Every structure is written in C-alpha cells, then in structure tokens.
Amino acid sequence: MARASPPLVSPTSDAPASTPFQAKKHAFSISLPPKSENGISTNGALRTPTKALKTPNGSFSPHGILGDDRPRTMSSSSADRDVAVDGFDMNSTDSRPHPKKRPSTDALESGYPRRRATIACEVCRSRKSRCDGSRPKCRLCRELNAECIYREPGIKLDAGDKLILEHLSRIEGLLQSNLVTHTSGLAMASDSPAASNGTNMSTDDMMARSSGTLPPLPNGIPVVGLGTWSQIPANISTMPRMHTTPALHLLQWPIIQELVSRPYDPQNLLQLEMAREPLHLGTSYNLDLSNAASFVQAFFERVNVWYACVSPFSWTRYYRIAIAHGFREGPESCIVLLVLALGSAASSGSISYNPPEKDPPGLSFFAAAWGLLPALMTRNSVLSAQCMILASAYLFYLVRPLEAWTLLSNTSIKLQLLLGSPGRIPPHSKELGERVYWNALLFESDLLAELDLPHSGIVQFEETVELPSGFDEEEGEEPVGRDELWYFLAEIALRRLLNRVSHLIYQKGAVISTGALEPVVAELDYQLEQWYESLPLPVQFPHTRGPLSNPVQTVLRLRYFACRTIIYRPYILAVFQNEAAAMDPTVRENCRKCLEASIRQLEHITAHHAGHLPYLWQGALSMVSQTLLVMGATLSPALASLLPPPSQMDVIISDVVIEVERYAHLAPSLRLSAEIIREAEDRRQRLRM
Numbered sequence: 001m002a003r004a005s006p007p008l009v010s011p012t013s014d015a016p017a018s019t020p021f022q023a024k025k026h027a028f029s030i031s032l033p034p035k036s037e038n039g040i041s042t043n044g045a046l047r048t049p050t051k052a053l054k055t056p057n058g059s060f061s062p063h064g065i066l067g068d069d070r071p072r073t074m075s076s077s078s079a080d081r082d083v084a085v086d087g088f089d090m091n092s093t094d095s096r097p098h099p100k101k102r103p104s105t106d107a108l109e110s111g112y113p114r115r116r117a118t119i120a121c122e123v124c125r126s127r128k129s130r131c132d133g134s135r136p137k138c139r140l141c142r143e144l145n146a147e148c149i150y151r152e153p154g155i156k157l158d159a160g161d162k163l164i165l166e167h168l169s170r171i172e173g174l175l176q177s178n179l180v181t182h183t184s185g186l187a188m189a190s191d192s193p194a195a196s197n198g199t200n201m202s203t204d205d206m207m208a209r210s211s212g213t214l215p216p217l218p219n220g221i222p223v224v225g226l227g228t229w230s231q232i233p234a235n236i237s238t239m240p241r242m243h244t245t246p247a248l249h250l251l252q253w254p255i256i257q258e259l260v261s262r263p264y265d266p267q268n269l270l271q272l273e274m275a276r277e278p279l280h281l282g283t284s285y286n287l288d289l290s291n292a293a294s295f296v297q298a299f300f301e302r303v304n305v306w307y308a309c310v311s312p313f314s315w316t317r318y319y320r321i322a323i324a325h326g327f328r329e330g331p332e333s334c335i336v337l338l339v340l341a342l343g344s345a346a347s348s349g350s351i352s353y354n355p356p357e358k359d360p361p362g363l364s365f366f367a368a369a370w371g372l373l374p375a376l377m378t379r380n381s382v383l384s385a386q387c388m389i390l391a392s393a394y395l396f397y398l399v400r401p402l403e404a405w406t407l408l409s410n411t412s413i414k415l416q417l418l419l420g421s422p423g424r425i426p427p428h429s430k431e432l433g434e435r436v437y438w439n440a441l442l443f444e445s446d447l448l449a450e451l452d453l454p455h456s457g458i459v460q461f462e463e464t465v466e467l468p469s470g471f472d473e474e475e476g477e478e479p480v481g482r483d484e485l486w487y488f489l490a491e492i493a494l495r496r497l498l499n500r501v502s503h504l505i506y507q508k509g510a511v512i513s514t515g516a517l518e519p520v521v522a523e524l525d526y527q528l529e530q531w532y533e534s535l536p537l538p539v540q541f542p543h544t545r546g547p548l549s550n551p552v553q554t555v556l557r558l559r560y561f562a563c564r565t566i567i568y569r570p571y572i573l574a575v576f577q578n579e580a581a582a583m584d585p586t587v588r589e590n591c592r593k594c595l596e597a598s599i600r601q602l603e604h605i606t607a608h609h610a611g612h613l614p615y616l617w618q619g620a621l622s623m624v625s626q627t628l629l630v631m632g633a634t635l636s637p638a639l640a641s642l643l644p645p646p647s648q649m650d651v652i653i654s655d656v657v658i659e660v661e662r663y664a665h666l667a668p669s670l671r672l673s674a675e676i677i678r679e680a681e682d683r684r685q686r687l688r689m
Helices: 106-110 122-127 139-144 159-184 203-208 247-252 268-275 292-302 315-324 331-346 363-377 382-397 401-419 427-450 486-505 514-533 551-577 579-583 585-602 605-634 646-666 668-688
Strands: 027-031 284-288
Touching (some): 122 139, 247 668, 268 668, 331 382, 331 605, 427 486, 514 585, 579 585, 585 605, 585 646
16 A cells, blocks of 8 residues: 655654644654754764774674684584574575476486385475485475475384383483583684693593582473473583573572571572563653654664664664654554663663652653554564564663563564574565574573573574674665674674583583583683684773773673683582682682682672663672672682682672662562672671671
8 A cells, every 4th residue: 555755754854843643542642843942953964972883894794703713612513603604595586386297207317117205205295296205305395495304114112112212312311411511512622721731531531530529409490491492402502491500599509508597499580570560651652752863872872782783774764664654553663662762771871770769761662662562573574573672672671581581582483483494584684683583592591591481492593593794784874873793793602602601510410520620611711711802902801900981891891700700610619518629729729710700790890880771680690699609708718818808808798789789679589689698798797706
C-alpha cells in the first residue's frame, strides 16, 4: 500500500510543533519543539568528540584482537576460526525449476543396470522420489541445495547389548567431563608456559601429579535447556551448563562460611529476582523530543561503544520512518525510542545515584517502546531482534536481569531460526545480524555466569557466525557518529576466555589436583596476556594503579582483573582447606596473583561507575565475590601476609560495603548481596579481636 512521503525530520533538523494524538491502545503525546526552542541546526550532523576512539581509515578489522596472528585457543576448533568464516552461503540463489520426473542417466552412462538405493534420504522419502543413495548428497538434494540426511537402518539389540552401550556411554561421559575437558582438551600454543615448562604430559600424568586435590563443590539442580543444545558442547569457549563461579558459591568455602550466620543456597539470587515486583510502565507516555539531538549524540558516544548494534549511517532514515509512523508502529519506531531511552540514561550518570522515588532517565521512551514490543516479538526478522537487544540493554541499565533474560530468550529463538538455513538473512542485514547475535551471546553468558538459567541454544552457532567488520555507509545519509568496534571485539574475545575458564576449572563435580591445575592455569593466564597485548593502543589500558579517564580502558581493565582472579581462585580454596598447601612456592605465588588481581578491582571502587550502564549488576556481584575472597584471606595466616597492611585492607573493604549498600534498592539480588558482605565484615572484625 502506498504511503505518503514522510516529512524530512531528524533529531538534528527542524521539527513541527507539538501535536498530541491518541494511539489505538496507548495514549501518549509527542512534543516536537520548533527550531527556535532548541536551536538545532537543520543540516548539522552530530559529531563525536575528539576524545572518542578513532579507527584508522574507518575500517574495522578483528585482526590483532581475534585475528589469525593470535595464539591458538583452548580448543582446536575455536583456534581455527577466531576470525569466523561463515559456513553459510548467504548469496545462494539457486532457483532452478525442479521437474516432477527426472530421467535417470546414471545407468545408461555407466553401462550397469540401475539399482534401487537400499537407503533413501529424508528429502526423497518426504517427496516419495527415488533416491540414488549418493553420499554425502544425493542428486535431488544437490539440485534442491538441501541438507541430505540418511536414516541409517536400525540394529536390533538385546538387553545385554543395551546394558553394555549404557555403560560405555557413561564411561565416555565421565572421561569427557573429568579428564579430557581439563587436560587433553587443551590446544596449547607451542610458546605458551604450559607447553614450554615441561608440563606437556599425558592425561594420566597430569591427573596423578601432586598430592593436593580439590574436592567437588556441592551439586545444584539440573538445568533444562530451551534450545537444541542437549549434549555437552564440544566448544569450550561457551558457558558450561553447571559451574561454580557465582559469588554465592564462595559462601560454601572454608573460612568464608564462618563469616555468615546461616547457609545460603546459590539459587537464592535467582529466586529473589523471580519474586520481585514487575516493572510498572503505565499506558500514558509524554514523549518530549526537545533533547533528542543530545540523547542521540550521547547514545553514539557513550552507549553504542558497548553494544555496537545501531548503525550511525542508518539512523537518520530510521528517525524519518519513526516520525512518519508517529512512533506508534514498526521496528524503526521501537529502535528510535530505545536509542533515546539509552541516550537519556547515558546523559544522567550512574543509576545508583537516582533517587528510588524518581523515575529513571529515559523511562518514558522505554515505556513507549515497550508498548510496541509485543507485535515485534512475533516477527522473525533481524530488525525485531535488534529491538530486543536494545530493550535488554535498557533493562540491564534498570538492573532487571531476569526481565532482560526473558527478552533475550525470544531473541535467541529468532536468531536460531534466521541462522538455521542460508539465505534467511538478506545480504544487506548480514552485518547487523552478526552484531545482534554476538550481543545476545554476550548477554546470555554474563547471566549464566551468575544465575542458574536455562541455556537458549544460541551457542550452537558460535563457531559459524562471523565477527563484525563494519556497517556499510548509506548513500546520501550523513552519519551521526562513529561506528566503534574495538571494545565490542575485545569483549567477545574476553568473554570466550572467561567461558573457557568456567569449562576447564569450575564445572560442577570436577576433581582437579593442584598439580593438574598448574598447566591449565598457566595456559589460561597466557591467553589472557595475549588478549591484553592484542588490544589496539587507544583501548589498551596501562597497568598503573591510578584511576583512568577513558571509560573503555577502565572497563576493560576491570574485566581483565576479574578474569585473572577467576583463573587463580582455586589456589585460594586449596589454602583455605589446608594451610600447609601455601608452603608450595607455586601455590603461594598463584595465591598472590589471585589476591593482587582482586585488590586491583576493589582499591578504586568508584571506577566501576564507568561501566554502570552495561555492567552494574554483573560488576556488583563481581565486587562481592572478590571482597569475600580477600575477607577470607585476611583470616588465613598463610595468605594474610600476601595482602596490603590490615589498616589498608579495612579501608578497601569498608568502601566496597558502602558502595554495594548504595546499590541495594536497585534489585533484591543486590540487596541480599549487600546484607551478606555487611554481615561478613562485622563478623570478620569480631574474629580478628
């Protein structure tokens, strides 16, 4: 149906006077001030400040962060494609006609009589066509460009055969989880410490070495997956189904468990988030666009750097379409509203300073976008998935992790459908689809690191989806900002490394000796250092101890030390269980590295504000985890000497407790976390007397 030409309105141009109107289901008004009120230039494009990150020549290459020149990863499959090569032919346009009957020429050409295929593929079975039985694809599947699947003939098994197979399957699973995952699954670089220090030994040697053994932590309830991932994933760069990295697991450790008056189940955080009051948005919205230009500028300067999921070249076109629709329908309207919501949030600093009785910045824009989401949730397009990602980003800003996960689950299903067959994502949407995918995977990994949630199944495409490379410019459109990718690519690489750590060290039920742990930890630490050295200079943070002015460097430095803490944390547990373990020089040195990384995250606690928009909830739980760790270390005679002086530790811990208590009103999970470390600090002080 033809549509009237939309008015040429953008957040950087003149706008008509305010015109209230009624929507079908929701009432809201839009205030569009004239030029004289806001002084916005008609042709002036928004400019990124000179301090913003610069990408040479406007090109974005993952080399140097995830490129071919980086060391091999922990799995050979991951190592071979850190710069992903899409296995799907997005440009396949095979549209040849398929006749109902196809003459069989194989028999004539070969001189042999035609033989009937003993096994027909699924496609030929469904079409009731003769199958020539060719492998890997029969003729019909080659012509249809379809996946050719053969149903192998059944084998009759008696009870004894079935019992043997069940036992073999169980043994294979035990070997996979307890041995292969921790040792022989490593694909170490030849120049890495684990390979160069005489530790490239057999699985049996690695597991037998050392007398110290770390017992498995208590098991949790099994997790039911939403997606198609029903087996243990071969790629160790993804989050395991059950692991012991969450902060509340530390409360089960010796010494630390003495700091709380009652046991806490790691499921408590999830239960609290499930029981919290829903977000009340109302049905009447007043959209004031007088500051639209500044909100857009704030988004592209201080929000898109984290998510990289909105093209600065498409923004003006999206805004025109949204204005033409009155912000009442369509994915473009939803995207514009969410960009304005996030831009408003970024303009107001940390939400932790927002009074509880006052609406958070950008809530009116988000409420209007929320009213459009139900219609978009039923659409299976890249644009609708982009809306879900942006809405999830705002929910993370509101510290609503479970609501964000609900939207991300819907996004995951869309992406699995779109990526399930070549050609479902149009070529012009391929770059956006890749960015939406990586955002969804990063979000899910962060949530799974702290909450025992179902896996969506999106991880199955992690090896085939390419890394972002840069949005295409649109002819005749002036970009409203820079397309920054450095942080986004660095975060993808670091998240994959964190997932490897969870796989190799923290899977539930795993028993790892400190000797077998040594080469694993050495390799993971080596990969972390390679990640740091591969960062482009504008985002490569210095190892100085003072605060940094660059928010991207600040966040990357905090994430770096969080990863280093997780890598070396098992050695702290070994000493908590047996103080004599610290007499081993390797154990003592690795404990020192862990505690130093923890202190580096806590000594300038307000530095975490730089990442509050994307990471407040995740960062707060990380702070709680590291604080509990150093609290326990102060009570350990073997570890206390590795820490700064007690008076300095008291100040650091006190600052963290006050900071986390300031977050308590934002979420019930953070309120419980604040109560736990407040009680832990009070009991720690009493135990020291």
